[in-house]
Amino acid sequence: MKTFTFFAIILAVLITDPKEISKVNALKKEAEAAYLAKDYELALAKYTLLRDSMGVNDPAIKLNLAHAHYHLNDTAGAKSNYNQLATSSYNNLKSIALQQLGVMSKDAGKLEEALQQLKSAIKADPTNQDARYNYEVVKKLLEEQKQQQQQNQDQENQDQENKEGEDENQEQKQDQSKDGEQENKENQEGENQEQSEEEKQDQEQQNQEQKEGEEEEQEKSQEQMTKEKLEEMGISEEKARQLLEAMRQSEIKYLQHQKRKPTKRPPSGKPDW
Template sequence: MPYFFTLYFWLLMLSKTPFGNIDRSNRLLKEAESAYVQKNYIVALVKYRYLYHALHLKEKHIQLNLAHCYFANKDTAQAKKHYLPFAEDKSTPIRAIACQQLGLLAFRQHQYESALSYFKQALQAAPSNDTIRYNYELAKRLERVAKKTEPGKTKETEKTPEDMPPPPLQTPEELAQDSEKENKAQEKDQEAKAIQERLKRINLSQQKAEMILEALKNNEIQYIQQRKHTSQSNQEKMYPDW
């Protein structure tokens, strides 16, 4: 404990130091990332706190990584505080990360109903994520058990959700790529919906539309083959038969 308060005092002193230049912030960011990767979570927390609070760097990846540092140091209250703003983020990958972590925090405190709710939101944001699905199903089972168990007779379980270790750091490049993928997926969904609406207006089922497209495709292939055959015949006629 004294060690933690010594570091915390050092953090407060750092917050009053006027660095404030780009080179310094970039170096601190690299140091924070390196400390986190090396599992030196206290040092990573100190540096991310300085970047966020003293240098006022509010980029999403810094805020998320600060939350990850609190999670790694098992500071549930601060981790929850910094994950919560992302639970309703427009980006589904970010929303999935935040809700997954909030679910794990609730799970740590045996708040299975709350954990189930967060895992459900995470699963809606990332339906193909098997880890989130596993955690959701586990929280669902334990929530049912908790409701059936008499007060004062809590039944312990050896099963724990996956990814309880600190999550990997978020980089601006990864968040940008996730956002780009999401936008492309949304565009495809909108195009598909628009096509479905047009088909409904002309009273044409998807199956019939596919049959028509296939027929048009076959006709186009036949047309190209005929053109090719005609062209070859014309070339042959240009030369006499000897």
């Protein structure tokens, strides 16, 4: 902060005693000297003595009191005195008070509030270059803050879109995995079913072959028994075939003869004539 200008203001309360006037002037010089020496605690004590104990109602003293509080990091004391001067009829004092309130708001991160206070400071005194400088600083900071907020918002939106995309991809992968598992399961079931049918067919074929083998064995056994029986009877296989053929022919003739015999008409109960 640049060195503050001190203002010589006519005392609101007239002091007629020359000794009192001399004492007040001396104390003011001591306070100003302490302030310029950056001994803000001593300056604050002397300005407070002038205001409270000696009843000096000087706006310049209030301004320096506020400055002393500010340098001592007494935010509450500084704001209290600056706010009293923010409505002063002295535009130069009003402008400095508003400027300081704007700087304090900036330091607290309240950029919108700071910008309005500095704007009011310039309006109160267009020649206040410190107020103009701080106004431009705060304006730039506010623009950067809004830009950063927009970038953060864009990044959040991008992160959200990426997250949603990742979630969607994950869901698709899960669905594909489920579909793949289901397809594998169906394929396995189909293979098991085909294998079961093939095994069933193989078993049926084996059973059929076994049955045919048994029947063939039975036929061979029957032929062997017949052959042995014919040998016991002293009849050759040829002779046995001839006898079987003769029996078959005889049976055929018998059946044909039976067909040619007239069927007897059942009695009707009436004379034949």
